[in-house]
Amino acid sequence: MVSVKRFFTLIFLVTFIVSAGLAFSADSKVITYYFHSNARCLTCHNMEAYAKEAIEKNFAKELEDGRLVFKAVNVEEKENEHFVDDYQLYTKALVISQIKDEKENQHKNLTKIWEYVRNKDRFVEYVTNEIRDYLKE
Numbered sequence: 001m002v003s004v005k006r007f008f009t010l011i012f013l014v015t016f017i018v019s020a021g022l023a024f025s026a027d028s029k030v031i032t033y034y035f036h037s038n039a040r041c042l043t044c045h046n047m048e049a050y051a052k053e054a055i056e057k058n059f060a061k062e063l064e065d066g067r068l069v070f071k072a073v074n075v076e077e078k079e080n081e082h083f084v085d086d087y088q089l090y091t092k093a094l095v096i097s098q099i100k101d102e103k104e105n106q107h108k109n110l111t112k113i114w115e116y117v118r119n120k121d122r123f124v125e126y127v128t129n130e131i132r133d134y135l136k137e
Contacts, residue, residue: 027100027101027102028067028098028099028100028101029066029067029068029069029098029099030062030067030068030069030096030097030098030099030131030134030135031068031069031070031071031096031097031099032051032055032068032069032070032071032094032095032096032097032127032131033071033072033073033083033093033094033095033096033097034047034048034051034052034070034071034072034073034092034093034094035073035075035083035087035089035092035093035094035095036048036072036073036074036075036092037074037075037076037092038074038076043117044092046117046120047092047094047113047117047123048072050113050117050120050123050124050127051070051094051113051123051127052070052072053124054123054124054127054128054131055068055070055127055131056070057124058124058128058131058132059128059131059135062135067135068131068135075089087107087109088109089109093109093110093111093113094109094110094113094127095107095108095109095110096108096110096130096131096134098134098137106134106137108130108134110126110127110130112126113126113127
């Protein structure tokens with residue numbers, strides 16, 4: 001009888017640990033922001049389109065389950081002005097933000113988007129790899 005009791009206790013503990021892990025991951029997500037202003041040139045539109053394509057093409061499941069979010073944000077709108085200070089923005093930017101327990105854990109400004117904007121494949125690869133790294137953590 002003791003072994004049956006231990007077996008059910010073990011099953012309960014494993015179920016509890018797995019559920020706790022799932023609950024934790026549900027409280028984690030990555031937000032990818034494309035920050036822009038009112039004045040937007042072809043290059044700026046391309047950066048947003050390439051970033052969006054990289055995310056939709058490579059992270060459909062993560063988008064669907066809410067682990068990844070893409071937001072285009074105009075920093076000239078009153079409610080978004082704080083992002084300029086929050087992320088030390090000085091031009092258009094793509095920023096990855098890791099959220100855990102409703103607080104930003106870390107973020108990264110993907111400055112190489114300017115270097116790769118004239119090479120769509122390299123741009124998409126760069127953005128995909130950076131987002132993948134943040135989703136792993």
